[in-house]
Amino acid sequence: xxxxxxxxxxxxxxxxxxxxxxxxxxxxxxxxxxxxxxxxxxxxxxxxxxxxxxxxxxxxxxxxxxxxxxxxxxxxxxxxxxxxxxxxxxxxxxxxxxxxxxxxxxxxxxxxxxxxxxxxxxxxxxxxxxxxxxxxxxxxxxxxxxxxxxxxxxxxxxxxxxxxxxxxxxxxxxxxxxxxxxxxxxxxxxxxxxxxxxxxxxxxxxxxxxxxxxxxxxxxxxxxxxxxxxxxxxxxxxxxxxxxxxxxxxxxxxxxxxxxxxxxxxxxxxxxxxxxxxxxxxxxxxxxxxxxxxxxxxxxxxxxxxxxxxxxxxxxxxxxxxxxxxxxxxxxxxxxxxxxxxxxxxxxxxxxxxxxxxxxxxxxxxxxxxxxxxxxxxxxxxxxxxxxxxxxxxxxxxxxxxxxxx
Numbered sequence: 001x002x003x004x005x006x007x008x009x010x011x012x013x014x015x016x017x018x019x020x021x022x023x024x025x026x027x028x029x030x031x032x033x034x035x036x037x038x039x040x041x042x043x044x045x046x047x048x049x050x051x052x053x054x055x056x057x058x059x060x061x062x063x064x065x066x067x068x069x070x071x072x073x074x075x076x077x078x079x080x081x082x083x084x085x086x087x088x089x090x091x092x093x094x095x096x097x098x099x100x101x102x103x104x105x106x107x108x109x110x111x112x113x114x115x116x117x118x119x120x121x122x123x124x125x126x127x128x129x130x131x132x133x134x135x136x137x138x139x140x141x142x143x144x145x146x147x148x149x150x151x152x153x154x155x156x157x158x159x160x161x162x163x164x165x166x167x168x169x170x171x172x173x174x175x176x177x178x179x180x181x182x183x184x185x186x187x188x189x190x191x192x193x194x195x196x197x198x199x200x201x202x203x204x205x206x207x208x209x210x211x212x213x214x215x216x217x218x219x220x221x222x223x224x225x226x227x228x229x230x231x232x233x234x235x236x237x238x239x240x241x242x243x244x245x246x247x248x249x250x251x252x253x254x255x256x257x258x259x260x261x262x263x264x265x266x267x268x269x270x271x272x273x274x275x276x277x278x279x280x281x282x283x284x285x286x287x288x289x290x291x292x293x294x295x296x297x298x299x300x301x302x303x304x305x306x307x308x309x310x311x312x313x314x315x316x317x318x319x320x321x322x323x324x325x326x327x328x329x330x331x332x333x334x335x336x337x338x339x340x341x342x343x344x345x346x347x348x349x350x351x352x353x354x355x356x357x358x359x360x361x362x363x364x365x366x367x368x369x370x371x372x373x374x375x376x377x378x379x380x381x382x383x384x385x386x387x388x389x390x391x392x393x394x395x396x397x398x399x400x401x402x403x404x405x406x
Contacts, residue, residue: 005030008087021047022057036083068094174321175248188224206233213240253314254367260330266357270303300358333368347386
């Protein structure tokens with residue numbers, strides 16, 4: 001995998017979502033030494049589309065001057081195409097060439113090599129010619145032998161395994177003691193990938209017990225990666241390995257646990273630093289905005305860093321790990337339809353606006369909120385019902401935590 005290639009792919013604009021997906025996975029298969037030789041079958045599986053759609057999107061990407069390819073053969077047998085990407089030095093655009101939907105691998109088997117052979121980069125060390133004896137078929141992964149052994153027929157982990165391992169790591173790392181030895185996340189992630197499936201399962205099961213035991217000893221807590229590398233969970237005496245209680249979980253965006261954590265977070269006093277720039281001061285002097293209105297807007301954007309992190313993670317489709325202590329308090333939440341009950345959603349938005357607090361944008365179709373108790377008159381009482389429901393939820397949580405938390 002080439003970091004430069006993938007970073008280039010995510011910055012390309014003016015293409016469809018399907019084209020962007022195909023382009024990214026092409027970049028993911030790019031190797032600066034060997035080149036880019038993914039099969040269309042692999043691209044179809046990675047992009048979760050059919051091979052004909054892969055060929056159609058490759059043609060449109062070529063027409064836009066972003067990719068090109070040259071046919072590869074071994075005797076009379078056709079091999080995977082050698083793809084070139086627009087960021088490479090020496091790239092020859094195929095934009096303007098006419099081609100039917102017959103990329104190598106389609107039903108009619110017609111050749112689609114570009115009209116002139118691919119010109120290698122100026123540095124042949126970084127980009128070998130198509131005759132390279134070791135083409136890259138799928139993304140290069142830097143995995144130790146223990147990880148590769150689990151799928152030797154594919155030269156590494158299956159894509160579904162990598163996603164599962166990443167989810168497990170995010171969940172485990174979120175529960176690691178943040179105050180003592182969090183360590184470098186990438187170092188920890190690589191060490192996690194090098195463990196076997198059994199070791200990861202054992203680590204997930206025993207880490208909570210280890211954290212409880214280590215705090216009572218003189219051992220202290222080490223960085224997460226060192227803990228994983230040395231399998232420190234095995235240092236515990238047998239009597240300390242009681243069945244650990246699960247303390248953290250992944251909260252779905254606008255689900256019960258996520259929304260409960262968000263409402264509780266923004267109910268606290270803002271801790272983010274809010275400052276006005278020179279441009280802001282000029283806008284105030286010019287009468288374009290009042291100081292109070294601008295400070296209020298900036299406070300909603302930056303006053304609650306934890307809430308902002310939650311929303312940013314949701315935009316990036318990243319899992320959000322949080323404590324499970326709120327589960328009893330959000331069990332009474334009910335689903336609200338964004339389109340079916342817009343007046344309820346709008347009432348929650350108005351409440352946060354009145355309080356100068358942020359509220360999630362780009363809402364999903366369904367979100368979970370504290371249950372409302374509406375009076376028979378309805379309509380004008382919905383704002384009161386929303387505020388009452390929020391206060392009831394916060395009172396329940398703070399009451400369970402004690403006066404200090406309130």
